[in-house]
Amino acid sequence: MPELPDLEVVADALHAALAGRPVTAARATMPLSVRGTPAELAALIGQRLERVARRGKFLDLEFTGGRMVVNPMLTGRFQLAARGEKAPGGTALELRFGARQAGPPDAAAWTADAAWLPDGEAEPYLRYRDPTQMGKVYLVPAGVERVVPGRGVGEQGPDALNPELTLEVWRDRIRRHPGELKNLLRNQAFVAGLGNAYSDEVLFAARLAPFRKRSTLAAEEVDALYAAMRETLASSIAILRERVPPTFERQVRDHLAVHGRGDGPCPRCGGRLTQVSAGGFPTGYCRTCQR
Numbered sequence: 001m002p003e004l005p006d007l008e009v010v011a012d013a014l015h016a017a018l019a020g021r022p023v024t025a026a027r028a029t030m031p032l033s034v035r036g037t038p039a040e041l042a043a044l045i046g047q048r049l050e051r052v053a054r055r056g057k058f059l060d061l062e063f064t065g066g067r068m069v070v071n072p073m074l075t076g077r078f079q080l081a082a083r084g085e086k087a088p089g090g091t092a093l094e095l096r097f098g099a100r101q102a103g104p105p106d107a108a109a110w111t112a113d114a115a116w117l118p119d120g121e122a123e124p125y126l127r128y129r130d131p132t133q134m135g136k137v138y139l140v141p142a143g144v145e146r147v148v149p150g151r152g153v154g155e156q157g158p159d160a161l162n163p164e165l166t167l168e169v170w171r172d173r174i175r176r177h178p179g180e181l182k183n184l185l186r187n188q189a190f191v192a193g194l195g196n197a198y199s200d201e202v203l204f205a206a207r208l209a210p211f212r213k214r215s216t217l218a219a220e221e222v223d224a225l226y227a228a229m230r231e232t233l234a235s236s237i238a239i240l241r242e243r244v245p246p247t248f249e250r251q252v253r254d255h256l257a258v259h260g261r262g263d264g265p266c267p268r269c270g271g272r273l274t275q276v277s278a279g280g281f282p283t284g285y286c287r288t289c290q291r
């Protein structure tokens, strides 16, 4: 399931590769995955992509005449195809872009001169692929009100990387949530961007057990959780920038310390990790060094 670090890298890359280019073709091959009319999809043709940005666990594509919002859920992935290679199975939506009309002036520094960037004259494809069709693509033309579940008022809290989510704001917001820490971190209304995998990683870094209740935390532990979240996300993004391009649909997870690690050794204390499936969500942690 794409989470904040995965989508951060994809958003930066797609912005650097595609912003400033007009859409020249648009095709929905799995219409169930698309919320919007065929006319709205066709109306993207001729519009220029202005920006690709991540908002929590969503990807927003901003065009000159509206937006496309993607919620990839469990299995949604993105592909950047420079030369129109055959679309892989499960492709739900395909956009073709023309030659660059204007550079993205604010492309992320790490993408500069990357070998996978299409030439300005190239006509690349962006594909959204989702074999289970659980994820959704919402077409939101300017002037159209379309409900995007998870993006309504109060449904999405501050992004986990938002500079305005300071330690003081964190301390204030977390008071309203007394429950278990893993559920708290996965709650997008509290903080947006963490899912099942990175919530486990943040709790490991903070040395806090996933089923511990927030109401039992000492003030230093609340602060440690904040620091662990920021550090875990930053270090993971740095790893993924190196490892994900040019295959943006690949989900790199082998750098994780506890999530999906079975009963392997804890990288900190060497004890045996514990895996449980609580409410259908696999959770990995160390009973020895997470309290």
Ligand SMILES: [Zn+2]
Binding pocket: 266, 267, 268, 269, 270, 271, 286, 287, 288, 289, 290
């Ligand atoms: Zn341990």
